[in-house]
Amino acid sequence: MKRAIIIVLDSVGMGELPDAGKYGDIGSNTLGNIAKNVPGFCLPNLESLGLGNIDGIIGYKPSKNPVGCYGRMAEKSAGKDTTTGHWEIAGLILDKPFPVYPKGFPEDVMKKFEESIGTKTLGNVAASGTEIIKLLGDEHVKTGYPIVYTSADSVFQIAAHEDVIPIEALYEMCQTARKILAGEHAVGRVIARPFVGESGSYKRTDRRKDFSLDPIGKTLLDYAVESGYRVKAVGKIEDIFNKNGITDSVHIHNNMDGVDRTLEYMRDDFEGILFTNLVDFDMLYGHRNNIEGYANALKEFDQRVPEILGQLSEDDLLIITADHGCDPFTDSTDHSREYVPLLVYGKKFKSNVNLGTRSTFSDVSKTIAHYLGINNSLMGESFLNSIL
The missing domain is CATH 3.30.70.1250 (Phosphopentomutase)
Structure with missing residues (x-):
């Protein structure tokens, strides 16, 4: 019974992208600046998966024998917002950013x-x-x-x-x-x-x-449902995709409630995809430049990682990533154009594989489609063969 579990740590970026200057985000490094400015800060369970081994990461301890596979992903789409990031994770790449109105609406x-x-x-x-x-x-x-x-x-x-x-x-x-x-x-x-x-x-x-908005094309979620799989959504995933490609959904009150609901869905007997968004990092702490709150929220999630790993079935593929940055240390209170971490784990998959720098978030969807045997025309490149 094959399943893929995607957990998006909303806004947990890990350093500016090469084009960050176009977005006013030079110097942004959400994870790095938190580690640098919070004494003694560490995320031991995420580090055990390989967080500190990711190319270019700053402030986290590398593991000698990480149990997961690790890498980072660049956003290929134009933009740095939640919708763009999640759509790209699901296989859609936008060449034009959504309109913004810094002076208000016309x-x-x-x-x-x-x-x-x-x-x-x-x-x-x-x-x-x-x-x-x-x-x-x-x-x-x-x-x-x-x-x-x-x-x-x-x-x-x-x-x-x-x-x-x-x-x-x-x-x-x-x-x-x-x-x-x-x-x-x-x-x-x-x-x-x-x-x-x-x-x-x-x-x-x-x-x-x-x-x-409705997604501009078919996503991994649509392809999965058409192939007879269940797609269970936790948090605002249902809203981001405007219910397209979703078979079951639950909204949440906070990050820890989101982890609880994710664990509940993992206990269900189903084949398909479980897609979770944990928004508190972004909404409560990143946008409010609350470094201490952001750090504590990361620690809270890190403490739940063993529960998540313990709930995985033999054929489950777990992917932990993010959709953009929102560095609480910079003067800006807005999202930041950053790389995002990629942590991959499963009982039947390899450990300690460096997946390098992926050129698009869509590699996640391509890999999951590959694993579930779903025919598709999604963007991206599967890394499944590297971890099997």
Whole structure:
């Protein structure tokens, strides 16, 4: 019973890509800068898999006999956002980045949106999600107008207090925005950002919801389902792929809940793919430049690695990687254009194989398709023969 388990540590990059300067990310190294600036920091279980043996990694102890295979991957697609990274992991490479709006969305877009939802809006600026509700939360509560904002990523975000705009109404607003944001304004994601609390102590809730575009072509997930496999998604994977190629899904409250749900799915008797995203690294710590919080989240995950390995069946293939960087040490609070680590493990696979620098994240999908015997026209190159 063959299965592939992909765990994406959202934003856990490991050093700037050669073209990082085009994205304003010179000096970004999410894992390296955390190790450098947090005394005594280490990730022993990930290091045992080969994290410290990866070419170019800084600050992690190499293992003499790593039990896994290891490498790093460069992003071939244009961009550095969540959707682009996950789509590339699943076999799609974008030659054009999703549009971004550092000065806010055009007047015609906002006018159409306001007319469609029947109310004015607040904001329409690029801002931190926690800061925008501090700044405009009181006015939102007073007027009932939703708060619209974006970031350096290709996102149209709508924040609303759950007592002012009920959660289902907020989701409907997002669906309206998703229909409007097409063509040249087809942002990667429209995101509902509900919050609660009183003036001075507003807090975002875990009822966030992403409304993504359909992938531009068939992904590994589509091919797997067409071949009769199950595809189980944990976290925001279902949203990123807009439910395409997903047979089962569960949303999560935090990273550790995500690990719990992953372990539950691993205990199920199924053939196919289990695809997990752990978003706290990015959402709670990377974007907020919280080095200590990011470091602690990495330690928490590292402590769960033995459980994950212990739950693997004889024919399971485990891949741990990331989708981009989000270095909490740099001045920027945005994603960073970085290499991502590649750790591969399975009971029937080789250990201590250096997979080198892969030219695209899509090598993951090509390898999994190869392992599961799925005919496909995905981008990338399989490394299966190197680890069998």
